[in-house]
Amino acid sequence: MTKILLVEDQPTAAAYLAQGLNEEGMVVDVAHTGPDGLHQLLTVDYDLAILDVMLPVLDGWAILETARRARRTTPVLFLSARDQVEDRVRGLELGAEDYLVKPFAFSELLARVRVILRRNDRGAAAHEPTTFELADLSLDLLRHRATRNGERLDLTPKEFALLSLLIRRAGEVQSRTILADQVWDMNFESETNVVEVAIRRLRTKLDDPYPVKLLHTVRGVGYVLEARD
Incomplete structure (x- = not known):
């Protein structure tokens, strides 16, 4: 079963996203602060980590940088209200798989999650019947x-x-x-x-x-x- 780490400091948004992913058959661990998210990412094996960029104490950039230095290769999808090109480029250069700008529809998030999972040979088959x-x-x-x-x-x-x-x-x-x-x-x-x-x-x-x-x-x-x- 797909296991996902969601690091989001807004409780309402975190609960909504976690519920939607749960209903898609995924197991979701939620962390609301950067340090908690980093601890989870370094100690638990996840199929994907969804990281908000703007987090208290430790932001999403720092979480990914620290995780990569620790040789954790978990795929990462960034969420952020920052829509500048340089922010998206920075996220991708740090090693993230994707960067999704807020606000977004859950269906778009789910589609991107599935693409990342397929890319890493953990998701469903790429071609669905018609x-x-x-x-x-x-x-x-x-x-x-x-x-x-x-x-x-x-x-x-x-x-x-x-x-x-x-x-x-x-x-x-x-x-x-x-x-x-x-x-x-x-x-x-x-x-x-x-x-x-x-x-x-x-x-x-x-x-x-x-x-x-x-x-x-x-x-x-x-x-x-x-x-x-």
Whole structure:
């Protein structure tokens, strides 16, 4: 299982990122200060370290410099509100794999994390299939076509994006946080019901006309696409 170190001094941001990565099946250790992050990086083997640049006491630059002098080769992704070219160049010259400027969408962070993991032979396969099948449901990403029992489903672009995410992770419960971020590119807030509305509309097209139901609600957790006996 992928193990990640997240060093971020803002508790709310750290909790949000850790939750999202956890929901993607990754184990995340969180440190809120530079010294704590450096200690974790030097004593634990991680697949990736995500370091905020501006940290109290010891900044991200110093953490990476110290880790490299100690011969720790853990890949590093920098996060920073500093968007000057020289800052990005400095991070890369220090040996970081990537540099992501705040603010950013979680989906972009996740994509960059996966690229780094693949680059280091620890992630998923680089090429994903473009067609998927589940029971009598078929989905063709290239043709943007979904059918059930041979009948085409008339889906909006957002409904198709939602279904494609669910079928790529069939059998895995997806939280509202992940769905809101990856389909709508928005941070989930409790008063927002966009996910519930979209799920309800998708279900009327995907499941209501057919005896076998594929889209299920896991109360208090999220939604899952699977064929149940």
